[in-house]
Amino acid sequence: MTIGAKSAVLQRRLQIADWIRQHGQMRVDELSTALMVSEVTIRSDLTYLEEQGLIVRSFGKAIAAKSNAPRDRPAGMTLTKSLIIPMLRRAQGLIGADQTVLIGPGPLATQIIPWLADIPGIAVLLTNVEAIALARTCLDARIYCLGGEIGAESGSFEGGNAVRSLDHYPLGWAVLDADALSADAALLLTSKAAERLSDAAARRAERSIVLVGNPALSLERRAAQLPLGIATDIILPGPPSNRARDILLDAGFRPIESDAGGEAHFSNFVRTTARRVHSTGAMP
Numbered sequence: 001m002t003i004g005a006k007s008a009v010l011q012r013r014l015q016i017a018d019w020i021r022q023h024g025q026m027r028v029d030e031l032s033t034a035l036m037v038s039e040v041t042i043r044s045d046l047t048y049l050e051e052q053g054l055i056v057r058s059f060g061k062a063i064a065a066k067s068n069a070p071r072d073r074p075a076g077m078t079l080t081k082s083l084i085i086p087m088l089r090r091a092q093g094l095i096g097a098d099q100t101v102l103i104g105p106g107p108l109a110t111q112i113i114p115w116l117a118d119i120p121g122i123a124v125l126l127t128n129v130e131a132i133a134l135a136r137t138c139l140d141a142r143i144y145c146l147g148g149e150i151g152a153e154s155g156s157f158e159g160g161n162a163v164r165s166l167d168h169y170p171l172g173w174a175v176l177d178a179d180a181l182s183a184d185a186a187l188l189l190t191s192k193a194a195e196r197l198s199d200a201a202a203r204r205a206e207r208s209i210v211l212v213g214n215p216a217l218s219l220e221r222r223a224a225q226l227p228l229g230i231a232t233d234i235i236l237p238g239p240p241s242n243r244a245r246d247i248l249l250d251a252g253f254r255p256i257e258s259d260a261g262g263e264a265h266f267s268n269f270v271r272t273t274a275r276r277v278h279s280t281g282a283m284p
Helices: 003-023 028-035 039-051 081-094 130-138 160-168 192-204 242-250 269-280
Strands: 025-027 055-057 061-064 100-103 123-126 142-145 171-178 180-182 186-188 207-212 225-227 233-236 254-256 264-267
Touching (some): 003 025, 003 061, 025 028, 028 039, 028 061, 081 233, 180 242
Parallel strands (some): 100 123, 207 233
Antiparallel strands (some): 025 061, 180 186, 233 264
């Protein structure tokens, strides 16, 4: 890249940061139209700005880092790389070779993709168009995408066609994303579309790993949520509160010790697998 080109890129990124600061948040397609560059270029710009701490990316849009705009995740914890990396490392360690792994909608789930590069023989099934470029860059593996309508805000495949297309893939693992655990023993999600797809994937997969963005118990009630028991593994960025821990234990999850990092891992994999084997009559 020449010096002039670098200057133009920097000016564009500064303009994006300024617009987002003024408006609180802006969508990727809005920025692409305004600056007359591709959405892929805008996403690259937003990645850079997020690394600089100027914005926060969230499902097809960008939010000013110090804005009062609504956030997708409950308040109380900022997910830094030092918190996310142990969660991703723990999830990676649960995924076996020669399996099809679904990457669910949501930013946390998408970040597992580079960590799959060292797992032999896997195939990945993507549920979000923004994950395609990352998967192609990081993985030497078979890459599949769901069908269905692409959500304007989320960039995820949505609707009945997306859910039905899951039947074409033998899912070994599903890596899903939730904002928090609620006091009603539910996993809070960002949208009904994410709920429908995540629910269908979790029911089809042998093992469903849910990355939860906040260890604090949420008192919020949302229309979009998953029953806690649908997951086999819950990974949080830190130790849960006593009440959240009680809810996990009551739901049949057991704490799994961590060798390093501050993440918390709860699993009911053996119990859930036994139940599914019994119901299908299959041999383990």
